[in-house]
Amino acid sequence: MGRAVDIIKGSLTMRDIFAKYGFEQNRAGFIVCPFHSEKTASLGTYANDKRWKCFGCGAGGDVISFVMKLFGLNFSQAVIRLGADFGFTDDEKTDTRAMAVQRRAQRAKELEELEAYRKEWDSHMLRYRACEEAEKDFRPHIGIEAMHPSYIAAVRGCEYEWEWLQGHPWR
Ligand SMILES: [Zn+2]
The missing domain is CATH 4.10.860 (DNA Excision Repair, Uvrb; Chain A)
Structure with a gap:
């Protein structure tokens, strides 16, 4: 899980998230907030497009918390969902397998x-x-x-x- 979190935080931007899940950014980069009812886009990004903030309802956070909130997932579920949607799944599986092998060897020793x-x-x-x-x-x-x-x-x-x-x- 740790590796997947690092990959997500390191490589995904809010622009990627908006594009993936069908949010259109206006010319200023804002989207219509999915967390409250509004007509004018007031959810923007900052910190090199890594964080988001809605000036209408005050919600905000990072890439993972956006997906948690959007799909009603907990942290781990959001990481898994992002991994699957952006193709980090294989890395994560390989990683987990390698760790399991290492743990078994350590236990045997x-x-x-x-x-x-x-x-x-x-x-x-x-x-x-x-x-x-x-x-x-x-x-x-x-x-x-x-x-x-x-x-x-x-x-x-x-x-x-x-x-x-x-x-x-x-x-
Ligand atoms: Zn909002």
Whole structure:
């Protein structure tokens, strides 16, 4: 939608709109206002023919609001109508398709990353549990044994894995 709006605002003038929808401009560029009953043309344009104003009823706006008011459409409907009437439809469709493809690719990438993260998280959790077990298995009996190297390794492993898990919330 954004691209179509840009194209419409950038390239369509009120002269195009008047010509397309059957309004005849007088020599001064005014048309008979379709939004109130009048005999003398009092709807004119300004801002390089991008905006319009009726000096009879006070209505005014830009290209899109003219079409909204004329056909009783909301903003999106007016953009679609202008796109169709002036041949921007294909661009818009191509654009939407390209965006959908991009969004799908982005979603797939995010899922892949999440999957990898969860695998890594699981392996850290498994190692943490294994260290906990080893810590229990090799815990020295006080006063009897010297500290087993596997016990020290297990304690360090527990600390390391715990630290990692603290820094990486489960997602
Ligand atoms: Zn008017």
